[in-house]
Amino acid sequence: MNHEPKDKILSICADYGNQPDTLIEILHDVQVELGFLSTEALIQIADALNISRADIHGVVSFYDDFRREPTQGPTVKICRAEACQAVGGEDLAKHAKETAHTNIHDVYCLGNCALGPAVLIGDDLYGRVTPERLDALLKTKAAP
């Protein structure tokens, strides 16, 4: 890895005072910066925060948000929870998986349960998403 991401990572950690309790915030920010959490990045964070590699691995692997492999385009989260199931969410999810977008993930509730099926693309929430609407959204918002 060249120096720039490393400096960036260290400066993110420093912004949080290198405090171990801010790890999850740091991981979010670094992931935004790099698109994913590389092994090198994690080791640098662990060093900066005085935690072990095992500590950071345990945390990263516990939470769904964190990605260890490079991804393309914004994350697409499709709600698989009950309220969306009740209005066709499962068909939508199936459709989405078939369109084979690389960065599609299951999520359980997006807080849009009156307007399901719900989808979150990056930071943008969509309601009443039909397969057709999803296709259109993926084309415009989530093209890798």
Added chain:
Amino acid sequence: MSARAIYVPCDAAALSVGADDVAAAIEQEAAKRDVQIKIIRNGSRGMLWLEPLVEVETDTGRTAYGPVAPEDVAELFDAGFLNGGTHDLSHGLTEDIPYFAKQERLTFVRCGITDPLSLEDYQTHGGLAGLRKTLTLSPEAIVETVTQSGLRGRGGAGFPTGIKWKTALEIDASQKYICANADEGDSGTFADRMLMEGDPFVLLEGMVIAGLAVGASIGYIYIRSEYPHAIKTMGRAVQIWQAANLLAGSGQTFEIIIRRGAGAYICGEETSMLESIEGKRGQIKVKPPLPAIEGLFGKPTIINNVLTLASVPIILDKGAGYYRDFGQGRSRGTQAFQLGGDIKRGGLVEKAFGVSLRELVEGFGGGSRSGKHIRTVQAGGPLGAYIPPHEFDVEMDYEKLADIDAMLGHGGLVVFNEDVNMAKQARFAMKFCEVESCGKCTPCRIGAVRGKETLDKIIAGENVAANLALLDEICELMTDGSLCAMGGLTPMPVQSAIKHFGEDFKG
């Protein structure tokens, strides 16, 4: 004439169905027509089926139009909506819409009415009155008021808030914390989100009051990462709040820090949440010690749900008795019910405890969106029971729901129509537990997997009776043996489905 005030919500649900586009279209259309308007981005009123719900400030009050699509905007102008003109999309005065009018809004009293980030608006509509009162009271008196109000935790367990606070107050410690639980992981719930996006200051006010009550000077708000809008709004609200320095002169301080979740349902459980705030795996910790005695960073910590904390200012403002007079039995005050799933008028209904499920689903909700027959309502999130139609008259309070082996949880109500297969829903409950539990204890970590597999066998018609018996054994262990309520309650949807919809479990 001064510019017409037009309200277009910035609530995520409204945005999810195009509120931004509508706001832009109105702006454009007004410019085109050269009329002076002022668009205010308010929170949502909670009538989500009407979103984007555009309100126009008229002489008689705020007039509602919805759901508005960008292509409707020109027509609305044509119909004179700036003066309250009628249109297919108009609903008259917002406050008169029965869905809204019939509610008892205490916690959500300002939500949808104000500009969420205007502290001025907040005060004009009654904000900060509770805090001002609080500053005249001793910690003991604050706690006593909350105790007397009968307020119970809205996060699901319904624990009396005053008693929790008293525990923390009585501990002598160099540092104490308030944590607002904004993880709102239950499917079918969105009230915390709506409140944080629609009236964030009330949460902050509630946290400060809690801090004053127990002697805590730092507060954390743990917001799930699935709520990017809420995170943004709360973040700005905290900046504005801190800048206003509302405790100046009181000799007290209160710092507020926002922490994001990272996609783990279990982090809504309080010990798991504390671990997560400490930057760790969200693994459940055993109690005792209670967090109120030894919580965040080992210090006494009050963890309350967003709605619990947001209910505190009005209690302090209007008095314990005022709040207590709502509700029934040991369930006092109001509850934010959230109607979701296959429902015609989905949204948020704040009502005193005691309203019937039928009234909520059929009255407020207007039945299913699909027009199909309603087969069941799941109350209280993914760990809640599936309630059959013959129980729909149950009065919604903690005890009455417990009597029918159901629970209120965070007040989410998810409506399913006749197409639902209850064995699959039961399987989903186990599957959900398999992926979302923390994995610490055996009944839940392995039980959920074996439970799911056993349900697969039942669904496939393999040794149904024997497998139902085995499933029962797993459920018993999960209920009685799990370390936390995640594993402890997962059997609730499963067993309610079997009990009430046995026909779906015949293979």
Added chain:
Amino acid sequence: MALLIEKDFGTPASVSGEVIHLEIDGQNIQVPGGTSVMRAAELAGIDIPKLCATDTLEAFGSCRLCLVEIGGRRGTPASCTTPVEGGMVVVTGSEKLHKLRKTVMELYLSDTDNDPALVSLAQDLGVDDMPYDGCPQTSGKDETNPYFTFDPGACIVCSRCVRACDEVQGTFALTIEGRGAASKVAASMAEGFFDSECVSCGACVEACPTNALVENTVLDKGEPDRTVLTTCAYCGVGCSFKAELKGDELIRMVPLKDGKANHGHACVKGRFAYTYANHEDRITKPMIRGTTDEPWREVSWDTALNYAAERLKSTQKKHGVKSIGGITSSRCTNEEVWVVIKLIRAGFGNNNVDTCARVCHSPTGYGLMQAFGESAGTQNFDSVMDADVIMVIGANPTDAHPVFGSQMKRRLRQGAKLIVADPRAIDLVNTPRFKADYHLPLTPGTNVALINAMTHVIVTEGLIDEGFVQARCDKKSLASWLDFIKDPINAPDVMAEITGVSADDIRASARLFAEGGNGAIYYGLGVTEHSQGSTMVMAMANLAMITGNIGRAGVGVNPLRGQNNVQGSCDMGSFPHQFSGYRSVTDDATRSLFEDTWQRQLDPVPGLKIPGMFNEAVAGTYKGMYIQGEDVAQSDPNTHHVEAALRNLDILIVQDLFLTETARFAHVFLPGTSFLEKDGTFINAERRIGRVRPVRSSPTGKDEWQVTQDLGRAMGYDMGHESASEIWDEIAGLTPTFANVSFAELDKRGSIQWPFNDDHPDGTEIMHVDSFTRGKGNFVLTEYIPTTERTNRRYPLILTTGRILSQYNVGAQTRRTHNSQWAGEDFLEIHPSDADTYALQDGAWASIKSRKGETSLRVKISKRMAPGVVYTTFHHPESGANIVTTENSDWATECPEYKITAVNVRPTNHKSDWQKNLVVASQKSRRITEPAA
């Protein structure tokens, strides 16, 4: 004895003074407040099934086997996580509980692959058949660690391993990866144990309730069936162990929970690296040769001993009584050391006896004796748990005293403050969960300057503990010391120049130490192995005294003594000037005591120290040596000089386990016994006497002390000892500090901290409680005098040397175990900026040249080093660390200045001449001819 299974009470003991009464299964029970229901039940003899709980770890509550019913409470709480309450009525067994436990076990069996422990527990709990199709986890075994295997198929994800690594060892190398049903154990970032942060202490293996983590020896040979209690023979921590055997075969070493120094913990050496004792290189037959050019000849004991005796006697005849002498081994038992001392003093008739303490902690003995009147550390290890400010000076406990290092880390995680004075950033400076509050990376050799500046700050800022110094210390010495220390030459701003540590950090550390509560000093060779080693020991004693940090738990001046029995070998009197108990050979009364018992006239004149022996050997006046278990040719400084000395001897007898570097120069080789074959005692760094018990008979046919005694007999001095126990009785009879110690007493008590006599009937955890051994504490003036070893243009860098975790000293033992997989060679560690300056690449070869010699090592670039300072270890003979070190030494004790050598480094592509010669010489000198049939 039969296999010793120490009872597991499930959760740690509570220290509360409050007494709680409760009822469990109808029994009335009293326990301290804070005790778990589980522990209360276990104390009353009621066993509750458990898998995730163990009394070495905090309760966790994950397996849910230990559920109980409690009167008046809903549900079935876990007994391990539920504290007792007054009046509680607990039921540990009921229909419902049995059913729940049975279901838990069914779930475990459904998720694992026939683990024997689980299967048998399941049977006990009533599981007769499996209701589920088994679906064991499929991911592969982790066999990367040479000592143990992780089998996920037997893992119940109870986190005991993770918690042991965190709570007991403090390395945080393990985690649970993922969550929910996907949870599984991972080492570091799922790297496999070997490549992970794991230091192979084995705590996780020990904690594992199944065979998921298990010693490879158990997998290969099966479960042990009997136990012998013994003590680790590596470092000065002195961990107590259960040697677990199957029949006569040693299966594994398990640290004893009841061990007072280690409380059930161990390190990679003690737990795993005992296998050198079975290595094919081990010599078990006596050997002799005429000259060192000849190959060795295996001979009978009698032949060897008579040959040795004759050559010793003829040397004495030719060169005088004082022309021979010997070195005792701090690796051997007190009893073995005792007979060597006795042989030299009474048999040889002189005082030419010394030991490796000379090159190690001799300044400690001298300095503490001057200040306090006793040549030993002031505390027990557990004392650290009461320390509020810990100052670690020139010691690296996580590598060199790992079990104590773990204990110290535990205290630091609880919030004690830490000051580290070390030119290198040792692990303690920056380790998971805490950082040193101050790391003072002083220039090697400037300890005295640093400590003088710190004490200057304390004195001039009025932070002295007046009450303590007035009551406890010698007024006269105090007054003159105060005058000295107040002098501005000792001011931080002046000393900052010399030490390279900022004046602000000096002041801040001084204030923290003086004002931070209980202040404890822990130090090592970074203090002693210097020209001012003794001065520094006294300077630290001064610091402790003026801050009132002596005489209670949590304080003290604590040398982290090195070898398993270095304290003991010193206590026995392995010194040219002292008898046991640090009594002078010039003292007539003491001498006559010994003369009475030993039945010989003893020399009243002190003998030669090790450096003196070598100097006189080079000069040709010292001609014969008997060296027990010390490889001076590798470990003593300035190897060229040592080799020259050894080469000049007429007779060199080496008693060892292996043909060492020193044995290259020997004429007689007497095979020793390993600790697995010894009966006797070791004394650890906290003055704790522990028993070493044989787990098998000596492969040489003799105990080591017998060999020494037989050598004496061959020389005409018969000691007549019959057992180790009886030798000890002689020691106790002649040494007041040990007066009441006997093997029987040790067997009863487990271990004893000396003094143990009528004045100290229960031994002594903490010394100098009410007064100092010498009466009043003595302040010695400690002027800073720089070493003569200076850097210059030709030798611009300072080389400092030390050790690492997995290798031990000359490596004779650890190199012959799997430990070498972690450290197969010694490296030259260097800061990136220096590496840049001297064009050195990571992993490439560098030549290191001092005024004394030259060697080549591979480079490891590391930010732990300070610029200007390079580091290496001395664990491999061919590395030649001591080829470069000098014979500079401590002014008072001649302890070598291993920690400072001015060197230059440059890239190279070949080994040094000495290294090349060594290979040839080694092979030649180690030839053994087959004995004539």
